[in-house]
Amino acid sequence: MAWARIHDRQRGIDSVRASRYRTPLILLVPQARRFADFFLLARRADPAVQPPLCTSRRGARIAGFAQTAVGIWLVGGVAVLGWSSWWEYGGGAPKPELYGLWEVTEFRMDGRPVPPLLTDPDRWQRLVIEKEGAVSWQRMNGALVTVPAQIDATAHTLTVAAPAGTDPAGMPIADFAYARPEPGILRLDGELDGRPATIDLRATDPAAFPLNGPRFHWVQDHPDQ
Numbered sequence: 001m002a003w004a005r006i007h008d009r010q011r012g013i014d015s016v017r018a019s020r021y022r023t024p025l026i027l028l029v030p031q032a033r034r035f036a037d038f039f040l041l042a043r044r045a046d047p048a049v050q051p052p053l054c055t056s057r058r059g060a061r062i063a064g065f066a067q068t069a070v071g072i073w074l075v076g077g078v079a080v081l082g083w084s085s086w087w088e089y090g091g092g093a094p095k096p097e098l099y100g101l102w103e104v105t106e107f108r109m110d111g112r113p114v115p116p117l118l119t120d121p122d123r124w125q126r127l128v129i130e131k132e133g134a135v136s137w138q139r140m141n142g143a144l145v146t147v148p149a150q151i152d153a154t155a156h157t158l159t160v161a162a163p164a165g166t167d168p169a170g171m172p173i174a175d176f177a178y179a180r181p182e183p184g185i186l187r188l189d190g191e192l193d194g195r196p197a198t199i200d201l202r203a204t205d206p207a208a209f210p211l212n213g214p215r216f217h218w219v220q221d222h223p224d225q
Contacts, residue, residue, distance in 0.1 A: 031048060034046065034048065089131075093131065093132075094132065096129050096130075096131065096132050096151055097151050097153040098129045098151060098158070098178065098186065099129055099130065100129060100203050100204070101126060101127075101128055101203070101204040101206070102126060102127040102128075102129070102186055102201035102202065102203055102204070103125075103126055103201060103202050103203075103204050104116075104123075104124050104125055104126060104127065104199060104200070104201050105200045105201060105202050106198075106199070106200040107123050107124060107197075107199050107200075108197065108198040108199070109122065109192065109195050109196065109197045110195055110196055111196065116140060117140060118140050118141055119140070119141075120140050121139070121140075122192070122193070123139075123140050124137045124138065124139070124140075124199065125137075125138045125139065125140050125142075126138040126204075127199075127201055128144070129151075132151075133148060133149065133150070134146055134147065134148055134149055135147065135149040135158075135160060147160055147161055147162065147173075148160075148161040149161065155177075156177055156178050156179065157175070157176065157177055157178065158174070158175075158176045158177075158178050158188060158190075159174070159175050159176075160173055160174035160175075160176075161173065173192070173193055174190065174191065174192045174193070174197075175190045175191050176188040176189060176190035176191075176192075176197075176199075177189050177190055184202060184203040185200075185201070185202060185203070186200075186201040186202075186203070187199070187200050187201070188201070
């Protein structure tokens with residue numbers, strides 16, 4: 001359901017973007033003859049004359065009130081949409097049980113450690129859990145794979161479904177029981193593609209990222225070493 005909401009929201013954004021390009025064309029229709037004279041027929045184009053919207057003061061006041069009402073309606077609608085999006089998709093959305101960026105410290109399949117080779121198609125490098133209903137893992141070559149997932153905080157299980165486009169889509173490709181022996185440590189124990197797998201992970205502190213570090217200044221009294 002989370003993916004459906006994201007898809008519907010993206011369709012709405014695409015529709016708004018398309019309307020931004022259609023609206024100017026509609027406004028230029030009354031000037032189509034002047035454009036044709038100037039660009040196509042090499043004729044003199046007379047200055048544009050914009051007739052008044054209203055011929056009476058009463059009509060002008062009514063038009064002003066209508067414009068104000070439409071402006072308030074648009075601002076209110078955008079504010080409500082932004083507020084709901086913040087709590088549903090943005091920073092105010094509820095965080096999953098295993099929220100965070102997890103670095104794989106050990107990856108075992110069939111009871112044997114899997115070395116971190118860049119050519120290994122099965123081993124994970126990182127696990128990203130950011131929103132409800134989906135997880136992403138990073139392959140050893142750096143590619144990210146985002147798939148539907150379900151986290152059961154009561155049973156302490158993580159079930160990962162097959163990516164869209166695979167056959168059969170939606171079937172579980174990973175079923176793990178998870179444990180957190182200490183803060184910042186996560187262990188997944190179960191099956192991955194029908195094979196026994198155990199994955200040990202360590203939480204990555206976002207403050208360690210360079211973009212989240214001290215702000216850069218051209219002049220520094222004590223530059224970072």
